[in-house]
Amino acid sequence: MSNSQTLKSSTKTSAKSTPKKTGAPAGKVLKQPATGPVAPKNPGHDHPFPRTEFLTTVARLRDTPGDAVAEVAFVGRSNAGKSSAINTLAGKTRLAYVSKTPGRTQHLNYFSVAPDRYFVDLPGYGFAKVPEDVRKQWDTLLGPYLQTREQLKGLVVIMDSRRPLTDMDWQMLEWFAPTGRPVHVLLSKADKLSRQEQTTMLRAVKADLADLGCPVSVQLFSSLKRTGVAEAASVLKHWLGLCDNVVESTSSDDAGSAPDATVAAIDVGRNDDE
Ligand SMILES: Nc1nc2c(ncn2[C@@H]2O[C@H](COP(=O)(O)OP(=O)(O)O)[C@@H](O)[C@H]2O)c(=O)[nH]1
Numbered sequence: 272m273s274n275s276q277t278l279k280s281s282t283k284t285s286a287k288s289t290p291k292k293t294g295a296p297a298g299k300v301l302k303q304p305a306t307g308p309v310a311p312k313n314p315g316h317d318h319p320f321p322r323t324e325f326l327t328t329v330a331r332l333r334d335t336p337g338d339a340v341a342e343v344a345f346v347g348r349s350n351a352g353k354s355s356a357i358n359t360l361a362g363k364t365r366l367a368y369v370s371k372t373p374g375r376t377q378h379l380n381y382f383s384v385a386p387d388r389y390f391v392d393l394p395g396y397g398f399a400k401v402p403e404d405v406r407k408q409w410d411t412l413l414g415p416y417l418q419t420r421e422q423l424k425g426l427v428v429i430m431d432s433r434r435p436l437t438d439m440d441w442q443m444l445e446w447f448a449p450t451g452r453p454v455h456v457l458l459s460k461a462d463k464l465s466r467q468e469q470t471t472m473l474r475a476v477k478a479d480l481a482d483l484g485c486p487v488s489v490q491l492f493s494s495l496k497r498t499g500v501a502e503a504a505s506v507l508k509h510w511l512g513l514c515d516n517v518v519e520s521t522s523s524d525d526a527g528s529a530p531d532a533t534v535a536a537i538d539v540g541r542n543d544d545e
């Protein structure tokens with residue numbers, strides 16, 4: 272894990288230079304001018320998976336939807352921004368927070384994004400104090416799911432861009448890599464880093480994951496600023512076998528990043544500072 276240690280120390284530096292003020296960037300966007308709310312530039316058209324609906328919570332592998340043609344799973348440390356990322360892709364503010372409902376946090380939460388195509392929200396691993404706790408969970412549900420679910424086309428790993436590649440992220444990646452299926456890393460909350468820190472972090476994480484042993488791609492992502500949405504959507508649509516005209520045109524997606532359109536993207540009542 273020397274690589275992750277190197278990265279962690281560089282992350283600390285980044286975190287230090289990032290203003291700690293509670294929700295500063297969010298405040299900027301979310302505070303509405305006296306003239307009233309700023310309307311999104313492309314209301315309803317800038318979310319790549321607009322038909323996403325919560326489908327079901329699954330506690331046993333045999334209860335996973337039988338009709339699935341393709342699905343992608345989302346995993347990450349608690350508070351990494353996983354629910355926000357799913358909500359942002361779907362354009363629905365509270366959709367993925369259903370995973371926080373007691374009884375659902377340790378299970379697989381299925382979201383239908385198109386007919387027979389699913390997002391699967393996996394349990395966050397923040398509850399675990401040590402990798403051994405993750406191992407227990409892995410043995411019972413996660414491991415069998417990730418290793419045997421044929422419809423699973425790839426794994427999205429969400430990591431806070433200020434402190435990516437924690438020991439548990441590595442553990443998850445090392446367990447999944449032998450499946451040979453692709454991993455896509457979202458370095459979330461990228462709005463918390465300066466441009467230069469973003470570039471440095473992206474490069475460092477890519478370098479650290481270069482030898483993982485399965486196809487890996489890494490990108491910056493911000494639910495708040497809606498940056499990286501088009502890039503993520505293109506990977507996910509490819510994995511799911513969807514092209515833009517199947518789901519809905521997203522040509523006006525985030526390429527230029529539209530901060531005004533961010534209000535609905537994350538839960539405004541929540542605060543990110545830990
Ligand atoms: N600044 C910022 N905060 C974010 C972003 N995404 C999520 N958050 C905040 O991070 C916290 C955890 O987000 P959540 O999506 O619930 O994480 P999860 O536990 O991984 O599902 C919440 O307070 C969110 O508002 C982002 O892109 N930028």
Ligand SMILES: [Mg+2]
Pocket residue numbers: 350353354355367368370371395
């Ligand atoms: Mg969540």
